Amino acid sequence: MTAITIARDPMAVGEPTAPRRGVGIALLGVRRSFGPREVLRGIDLAVEAGQFVAVVGPSGCGKSTLLRLLNGIDAPDGGRIAFERPTAARIMFQEARLLPWARVADNVAVGLGPRRKEPGAPARVLEALAAVGLSGREADWPAALSGGQRQRVALARALVSEPGFLALDEPFGALDALTRIGMQSLLERVWREQGFTAVLVTHDVSEALALADRVLLIEEGRIALDLPVDLPRPRRRGSVALAALEERILRILLRQDRDQPDYMI
Amino acid sequence: MTNESHALPGPGALAGVSAARRRLRALPGVAASAPLRQALVPWLLPIALVVAWQAAASLGLLRSNVLPGPASVLAAGWRLTLSGELADHIAASTARAVAGLVVGGGLGFALGLLNGLSRSGERLLDSSIQMVRTIPHLALVPLVILWFGIDEEAKLFLVALGVLFPVYVNTFHGIRTVDAQLLEMARSYGMGGLELFRRVVLPGALPSILVGLRYALGIMWLTLIVAETIAARSGIGYLAMNAREFMLVDVVILAILVYALLGKLADVVVRTLERRFLAWHPGFRDA
Structure with missing residues (x-):
């Protein structure tokens, strides 16, 4: 450990x-x-x-x-x-490209693809959000975030599946x-x-x-x-x-x- | 007037409008103080109009066979409510409206989806739909009477035809204007088929679809009024036409007011849907 x-x-x-x-x-x-x-x-x-x-x-x-x-x-x-x-393989764009109708946690979960429905998924989403410094914002709408915060969510979404x-x-x-x-x-x-x-x-x-x-x-x-x-x-x-x-x-x-x-x- | 506390009238300003105030108190969710005053604002104009109307009627400025006052209209409403007639007519009209909306709106939604999602569907159908759309559907009234007489089918057909196009146009437009960058993002995360539709395309098109629904509801009532006025044996339109035969102006006005209330009710339903489904959208937060 x-x-x-x-x-x-x-x-x-x-x-x-x-x-x-x-x-x-x-x-x-x-x-x-x-x-x-x-x-x-x-x-x-x-x-x-x-x-x-x-x-x-x-x-x-x-x-x-x-x-x-x-x-x-x-x-x-x-x-x-x-x-x-x-x-x-994941990609991040100049625009965060978050789904405006999905809350922050659901946007990050998009990064898990079909594994989104697995039991460990919510914990991984929270972990990814913590890694980009957005703990506690998981229930927010993207519209409530600043541009930098949206890019953080996009980064969490890109990294939640642990891409190579x-x-x-x-x-x-x-x-x-x-x-x-x-x-x-x-x-x-x-x-x-x-x-x-x-x-x-x-x-x-x-x-x-x-x-x-x-x-x-x-x-x-x-x-x-x-x-x-x-x-x-x-x-x-x-x-x-x-x-x-x-x-x-x-x-x-x-x-x-x-x-x-x-x-x- | 610029003083903060005078910007909105307190309860005292409404003294003498006791009927309206009772109605307001009956509204759910209207709490005291600031929220109450906020909720009152949209009612100020209608209340003022009713007061002026009653005053003009009471002072004899309006002849009762031209425009009876609100009190007589309310009395007529009470009479018809007690006899059960009003409820029957409202039920008949609402049933027609809903049936027409379901049939026409469903068809418009399905066609909008089909043509929005498939280029070949668009090529095959869109220009024909647009051509039919330019015909005012009420122009078909004589034809509809020839076809269906004054049966329920006639009303259903006209309402369905009327609501089909706004729902179609807005569904189609909504789907076509879904953010291409979001689609690219979703595909790069492996979304496709039904999931892509359910999670990206449909929510993206929903604001536009609900605008279509709102238009459709307006057209729904309009069409129903015309259809029931021309050919019906029940419904609010029939009530009005029947009252005209007997020179019951108060009932005619009552029918008009009932239409206004039903239209308002439909609007409230769509607003509720918008608040529920577009909560993510900054433009649809609780106003």
């Missing part, structure tokens, strides 16, 4: 020590076109189990498409996507700056506790650098940069090391994309 408690301690320093729930993912020559437009032109990528990968790139570069392929919402036209072992892989599509893009920082730390904490593999698509380079083990820059359907971020966690915002990496990524982005300055710098 004690050993498990220590292993799950979110304050533990170093790499995620949680149970290795994450799955490794391998992509080989993955392509996807919409009509004549080739959005992904052969992506080769190996994501380690439990790794946190951030994907940045200009609008329309194919990063969201990549995420939808990984999550199985969309299928590639060519190439292969292989998961190390079968796992629940979580895809995040600009999950905090619609939140105000302070709430966003809070959500980033929350995401980092649950990721370190639970050890799932995470792929985060974001416009926000500093968010990518704050959270990810590795930042991918996608341009014109190809991986243009694969940058490891070997900095201790939790990372201090505005540190020199982060600023240097951010500078490097932004320089590439801005060179390519001078007329579309929609990045948060």
